[in-house]
Structure formats: structure tokens, C-alpha cells
Amino acid sequence: EPEVTQTPSHQVTQMGQEVILRCVPISNHLYFYWYRQILGQKVEFLVSFYNNEISEKSEIFDDQFSVERPDGSNFTLKIRSTKLEDSAMYFCASSEFITDQPQHFGDGTRLSIL
Amino acid sequence: LAKTTQPISMDSYEGQEVNITCSHNNIATNDYITWYQQFPSQGPRFIIQGYKTKVTNEVASLFIPADRKSSTLSLPRVSLSDTAVYYCLVGFSGGYNKLIFGAGTRLAVHP
Numbered sequence: 556e557p558e559v560t561q562t563p564s565h566q567v568t569q570m571g572q573e574v575i576l577r578c579v580p581i582s583n584h585l586y587f588y589w590y591r592q593i594l595g596q597k598v599e600f601l602v603s604f605y606n607n608e609i610s611e612k613s614e615i616f617d618d619q620f621s622v623e624r625p626d627g628s629n630f631t632l633k634i635r636s637t638k639l640e641d642s643a644m645y646f647c648a649s650s651e652f653i654t655d656q657p658q659h660f661g662d663g664t665r666l667s668i669l
Numbered sequence: 670l671a672k673t674t675q676p677i678s679m680d681s682y683e684g685q686e687v688n689i690t691c692s693h694n695n696i697a698t699n700d701y702i703t704w705y706q707q708f709p710s711q712g713p714r715f716i717i718q719g720y721k722t723k724v725t726n727e728v729a730s731l732f733i734p735a736d737r738k739s740s741t742l743s744l745p746r747v748s749l750s751d752t753a754v755y756y757c758l759v760g761f762s763g764g765y766n767k768l769i770f771g772a773g774t775r776l777a778v779h780p
Contacts, residue, residue: 597770597772598713598770599770600768611767646713660712663710663711
């Protein structure tokens with residue numbers, strides 16, 4: 556079964572540095588998402604992306620964050636000037652265009668800010 | 670998006686059937702009901718989705734009464750590996766729709 560893959564599985568970064576989290580969505584999917592989950596807390600929506608544009612973003616997704624689909628297969632989340640509170644699991648998800656199809660998640664990148 | 674309410678935790682034993690009920694009183698006409706499973710340090714995994722009546726797949730069944738104000742996820746003959754957090758979500762799944770996760774139900778399966 557096709558799956559969403561994320562790299563790296565664990566990223567350790569110094570506070571203030573920039574990080575790029577990478578995702579390869581399922582190949583025929585057209586909608587892409589990023590979520591995060593702080594340890595012990597709920598999964599939170601960050602942003603959705605379709606047709607090379609952000610479709611919707613949450614209040615968490617401020618100017619520190621950006622997303623990009625640099626080629627036909629990758630979908631990236633960039634976090635500039637990281638803060639301690641950015642430490643979390645970051646999940647990428649994708650879904651088909653068909654409206655009743657669910658989102659499929661990757662296994663996440665654990666981001667640790669020191 | 671409709672608000673959902675589900676038990677915080679449940680306990681079961683291997684081989685038993687587990688039913689987790691979710692209430693969603695303000696579900697909209699176009700809303701689907703979707704259940705996800707999450708193991709520690711993994712992404713949520715899609716289990717099942719339905720709109721009305723009953724849906725069954727190889728891992729679970731989903732029962733939805735006529736008024737659609739609640740739904741029940743049924744896991745037949747659970748095993749230790751079914752220990753996880755289960756999330757009920759209501760909304761227009763796929764496409765632009767963001768998923769709003771609650772705290773979920775933490776299911777513990779005991780030997």
C-alpha cells in the first residue's frame with residue numbers, strides 16, 4: 556500500500572537555526588498538509604496546500620513557517636529561527652482530490668530544539 | 670467543524686470486542702465520520718470512514734444511527750497490538766478540509 560514518507564525521522568537543531576522537514580506524499584494525491592503534535596498533546600493542524608498554493612493555515616502557522624513543493628514529489632515545511640516551543644512531532648499528510656477520501660499520514664519527524 | 674465527544678480511556682482484554690462511541694450532536698449534512706488510530710511516535714492511521722448506517726472493512730466496523738448524532742467504532746477480538754489512541758473526527762474529509770483532532774480515546778488491551 557502506498558504511503559507518505561517523511562525525512563528525517565529525528566532532527567536536532569540549535570535554537571535560532573532554520574530547519575527543513577521533508578515529505579513525499581502519495582504519488583496520485585493532490586492535497587497536502589502539515590500537522591504537529593507537542594509531546595502529550597493533541598495533533599494540531601498547521602497548513603493545507605493545493606495547486607502550489609496554501610489553501611488554509613492555522614494561527615500557529617505564522618511568518619516563521621513556510622511550505623513548498625519544490626518538485627513533483629516533495630513537500631517541505633521550513634521553520635525559520637526555531638524556538639524551544641517548536642519542539643514537537645511534525646506530521647505530513649496527503650489526500651486525493653476526490654472529496655470523500657481520507658488523509659493519509661506519514662510517521663512524522665521528531666524535531667528537538669536545544 | 671462539528672465538535673466530538675468520546676471517552677478519555679477504555680480498558681479491554683485480548684479477544685474481546687471493543688466498542689468506542691463518539692457523540693457529534695451538531696454534525697452537518699455533508700459531514701463524514703472518520704476514525705483514526707495512533708500509536709506512540711507514529712502518525713495517525715486511517716481506520717474507517719462512513720456517512721450513514723454501517724460500514725465494515727478488514728479491521729473494524731462503524732455503526733451510525735439514523736440521526737447521525739453519534740457513531741460507534743467496533744473492533745472485533747482485540748489484541749495487545751490494538752493498544753493505541755483512537756480519534757473520532759467529523760467533517761468533510763479530504764480536499765481542503767483540515768482535520769481537527771480531539772484528545773481521543775486511549776484504549777489499553779490487557780493480556
